[in-house]
Amino acid sequence: MTEQDPTKEQDHGYSSVTKPSEVETLLGALSEPGGASLVLENSDGRVLPVLVAEQVFGEYLLLDLTAIREVASELRGGHRFRLIGQAQGAMLRTPLLTIDNCQETDGRLQCRCDYPYELEVLQRREAFRARLRLGMEVGAILRCQEDGTHSQGDLRDLSLQGCRLELPVGSANMLTTSTPLDIELCFLNGARFSIQGIPKHHQVDVERQVVSVGFQFMTPRTDQERQIWMFVGEIERESARQSSDRDDGKLRSKLFQIDPKAPAPVARRDAQVYATPMTKRLASVAGYLDSELLELRDQPQLHSVHLSRYADRLLALYDEDREALLFATRCLFQEARLVRHGLSVAVFLLDMTVRSKMPRDACKAIAACAMVHDLGKGLLPNELLQAPRLDEAQRAELHSHVERLEPSFETCQWLPSSIVRSVFREINERLDGSGYPAGLTGERLGELPRLAMVVDVVDAMRRDRPDRPAWKIKDVYRHLLDRPERFEQRWVKRYIRNFGLFPIGTLVRYESDQLAWVQEIDAQGQPARVQLTDAVKPPDRSLGEILQGESLLALGKPQEEVPLSM
Template sequence: MTDAQEQYNRVTAPADMEALLESLSQPGGASLQFDADGSKPMPVLVTEQVPGEHLTLDISAIREVAGELRRGAEFRLLGQSRDQILRTPPLAMEACHEAGGRMLCRCPYPTSLEVLQRRESFRARLRLGMEVGAILRVSGDEPPVQGDLKDLSLEGCQLELPLAAASRLASPLPLEIELCFPNGTRFVVRGNPRHHVTDAERQSVRAGFQFAGTSGDQERQLWHFVREIEREAARQANVTDVSLLPSLLFQNDAAAQAPVSRRNVQPYATPMARRLARVAGYLDAQLLELQEGRSLDSVQLSRHADRLLALHDEDREALLFATRCLRHEPLLVRHGLGVAVHLLDLAAVGSMPRDVRKALVACAMVHDLGKALLPEGLLEATALDDDQRAELQTHVALLTPRLTHCQWLAASVVEAVVVRINERLDGSGYPEGVAGEGLGELARLAAVVDALEAMRRDRADRPAWRVAEAYRHLLSHPERFDQRWVKRYIKYFGLLPIGSLVRFPGGELGWVQRLDGQGRPVQVQLTDTIEPPGEALGEVLRGERLAALGSPVEEIPVSV
């Protein structure tokens, strides 16, 4: 038996086991690891425990291993409970089945649990919304890199850095890491890069570091940070428990320096785009949480829906243009924000109550995130057979169970904007094939906005459409799309909507940023390139200087 194994305590008391296993039923609380050398923990959710009989696991996030489990491969369940690390003895699945789009498996109730209490091994994970910046410094003349802290222990940490920082991780020498907490606390430590994983879609790299040469004082500070992160995470997970006081480390200090973050190094075309990027950052992090088996964070979704409403109230046209300026964000994030802002803008023309608008924005932002739970490669396929198409359509069923904690969302809005946004009037949509009178006004409107936003972006099987082509497509299919909403959309946003790239008679290129009451451009920002708006846009033209260019002669499709 190794030293590490000797420090595990065996728990057999039924009441203690039930309490410990309850922690595995929380979103993100459990991992499954095959009992074989080289296997890695994978996210699962314990949905039911019947003491002395069985556990039920939701393995939807890792359904690709169902076959191996059915063949009897042994595994352990791993998790954390406060400052304890726990694991089960080897288990084997008894049965696996599909239910409501989820993959559920049953295994025997463990006869005991093994609990480890080692400060050095305990790793505190930052919940969604807990932002701690990190600055990575390399010796020499290379500039420092800004990133985000993802987890922390006495032994090391995990950082998320810009993709361009991957080359820095080959350093044979320890790198300086400075952690930057919201209250202004700074902590410097040195660490050796141990492993990293790049993500080209998100333009990021996740890197694990092992601390080197920490002093006794640094270890005491690190343990304080670990405990405070865990305490704040517990508080945010139980927002109704007023006995849990907020950690001072996570109280924003207005006098502190500007926040440190991976996104601070990204160029944005406008100030509004940079502010919208904070909402995009939340969605990006939420997407990863879903992939790790967790649910949508109700508090963070509420906060960022409020933030989007505030940005819209401040300057709707600047916000519309900003949705075209998020080139570095994942497609699902860009699409969700595009649908949310355009749906809000069109719906806000009436007298819709604020709480309904908030629910509408929230649902639109996340409506497509279930696609991140689909098998790898499915979204990149240039052609789908019937089985693949059916599997693609399960993204709705994969997402809706993750919304259960968001009880502030009106059920009618969830149904219209999340569940029925892909339905069509003739019943040819999905997931239920609802048709005609079965589709309410909001579902009909959402379907139009969603389709037009999707058409204006590249897809694996086709390039982005011109606006006029997209309009003609919807107008030529009255059996699928409600023509009242199609025509209202066209009239409201115009033939050259904000965010269109246009060419003028003299060959000049410009991005439409504002329109007059007749849908004509009244503010355009020049550009030299046919690519999504970035930091290097040219002059902003209005009035006589814009009129001197003449009327735009064509719109150029650009996937953004």
């Protein structure tokens, strides 16, 4: 039977054809040899050949399934499917159909299905690009047959003519060739699709450490073209499902569901080498924030379900190993500055709130707000963010990042408004009224924003800015302690007691001149476990031996922090 949708609401990018004569004409195109393909509902991405042997207007379609007998039993059992094809320069597909009668005739397996009174048509098929949204991850492997090099990245959009990939910035040297490159798209459910393409343009994003590459496909074969159509359609259906303001019961496309039996996921971050196992796990949260930042530029709303899911993941990582998580925040040097800062503030603020015995739901909401508190800066011109000096007008524009992002929280009903106000809106206020966006003074600020502003400032001052290098932690502490009119001294002192004079993630030079990364501190705030390094650079897999106890004492006393450009 034909799936009926009483609302007649179509997915983004598709139009509905219901006029009987037009439906009959379009179905006629599917009846041409090679004109139709069959796609099982919730399939693994396979596009199966099928012959529309006959159409009887208003009654049924007769399908020849001889070439796909392996799925005939599923179809006879009621498994729903769509017919897809092309007509009049457009991609078309039927609603979901089911088989209701089959018979063998002269060695041919022929089955009937209900006549579809409506078709969905995707216009501008050559130019239309289906853009992958947050949560629709598709990995990509790029290979050069000439020299055997390869790179791993993410699919960002797809059309019949080509695709756009994001690859690690080090992949740029692969893009100078005029020889076609092999592109393999890797879906979460294990479906794979291979095609050749030529890089036509690319742009390096230094901040995000990626190169965005537009590929033009070599002339696809008919079967490849149909496969691409199916992918484009599923991407658009999933995008429409996510955009729906109501729960209409649409199931998520199987292409974007993780199959535990499928090979390991392929993505840009999966190919990167991280300093510690915890850093790799935290990178998945960084990947969410990076995607959220890109989404906000096109659609100004936070994705409530994803924000909740990754806040839960952050809490789970904290429960697993507090010290490892704190150290991991200093190891994600490949990520954008806004992502690194948001994650670090979230983790350090989470640690303070957990140790203050706040309820777990409140800790989760606080961490979530901290993760995204600065993403509004991503909506500002890059020239403003990189300016070494700001005049009054530029400073006012920079401060507008709060108002730019604030409406996005309307979709996150699970976040208490008091926590959104305290962590997101008031984290940049100061007790003396010198902060922004409202210039609130101490009597109007609660305990949570007083704590949040301390955590935020410490992390910001320990990172490079266009107008200054990173500060040493001792100088940051002195700055806060010398300004009781701006910062709540009780929280400043509690922060120092909690994280010590050499916080986890600090690069320290010892009396022996040995460099080491602090990974744990003792009750006196001194390093209790460190990992050796020979280089003044962000931590990576080249880190050396881990020392604690007597072996750590052999290094002598810690002499100074070595600040890094991070």
